[in-house]
Amino acid sequence: MADFPNSGARDIHVTADPNFSVDTETTVLGADEIIINMGPQHPSTHGVLRVKLKLDGEKVVGSECIIGYLHRGVEKIAEHRTYQQFAPYVDRMDYVAAVSNGLGYCEAVEKLMGVEAPPRARVIRTILTELQRIASHLVWLGTHALDIGALTPVFYCFREREEILKIFEKYCGARLTTHAFRIGGLQYEAYDELEADTERFCKDFETKVDEYETLLTENRIWIGRTKGIGVISAEDAIAIGATGPVLRASGVEWDIRKAAPYAAYDQYQFDIPTGKNGDTYDRYLVRMEEMRQSARICLQAIQNIPAGPIMARIGKVLKPPPGEVYHAIEAPKGELGYYIVSDGTTQPYRIRIRPPSFVNLQAFDTMVKGHLVADVVAIIGTLDIVLGEVDR
């Protein structure tokens, strides 16, 4: 360190992990199990996920996920903010689907207070949330294909995602961490061309999804890399708590938008795509179809945005009556739940966030066993995790 007095470099003592050892005696040709480390800085882990893989040759026989690198203590912060002050924080969990996070939080607090957002606000919320679902799935598709070795889709996906982010920007000024909704409704009235922009995007988008599909769906390499990889049965998926596209690809037709409609979903027609085999390929097909269905919902919603107020009558100071509520929405990644306990003051007594990525990631070990090292990146990609949400 003495050579670089101004570099800021320090002596860092790294203690060896006692469980982490490679027995060189037996691994050469003796081919017993070895343990290798992947991440937390590996590009295919979509953030800072570290995985310890136990290998027999090239076959994975066990795994352990090490998480927490992005832990910021969001739930603790919540207890020291007012209900409104906490709203922007939820955008920073699943940062590729900030609008969905905000919707879940606002609706949970509304349920706690016993108020409902006005119809106009609910429809606009639905439109923006479905656009966000498309944007989130586009990030998933681009990076997932990139991990597996298909370079082109990511350019196409980000091209369309850009259009959605422009709509967000026009609506609220922000692209990523939008803080688009407020407790009780909306802060901003829809801008004049919101309907036109949404319509133009959604009508074009049909052909765009077809375009992605021509690149992948019947591509021999894609099929070879995804079919039969990371299979999880419906029973296992339910036991492990997997929700969202992961559960639907295993054949369970369950979507909270239908099972317990929130926002304005009860007014629109849409299908719940399901898979049969519960493998990576089916999860791919399910998400592709979900994007089409989201565009379909948006097109229906812009036909008839009711007039009226955008904010419910609530005071400036929110004091929800004591009690508790659990409210779940269908976020792009699965069930996003908020469990809020109020003690009657302006600050929540406890907020628990049920993150879909965290729970889905637990299925990784079941899915990866028996596959090759090269499939690990495919399985991490297919789970569609965001580490900001896993670690909170």
Place this chain on the structure above:
Amino acid sequence: MKRYKNRFGDGIREAWIDRKQSILVVDAAQYEEIARYTRDDEQFNLLADLTAVDWPRREKRFDVVLNLYSFAKNERLRIKVHVGEKEQISTVSGIWSTANWLEREVWDMFGIVFSGHPNLTRILLPDEWQGFPLRKDYDILTQDTAWIRENLGIESGQ
């Protein structure tokens, strides 16, 4: 709820409906048995969430809270158990395997011990971290300064 009362009697301490949501408070001694009954007979096969709430002034300071969902009935149910600071509670990870990580997170944040858990270690915080951050007596500015000094080489994480 009536079925629960009939079957478990005093095992169900309280039962009420808050904002259209059913809540049961169950006895810690019968917790595992009730959990199994809930999954098998009442068909609540998805454990959506398992968490805890700290009430430091109460005699048994923690609530362990389970949020359950039944695909067959399209219903949700919440089960709570009161746990004291020095007490242990049995794990439900054998009943819903999703409880494995969720219970680890509760241990990490609240320090509640789940007896019989296959791997009760910290999950979000570093293994050597001292203290349980989501307890109410853990102030928001509190941190494990010794750990930070040793591992990050800085005086404070603030």
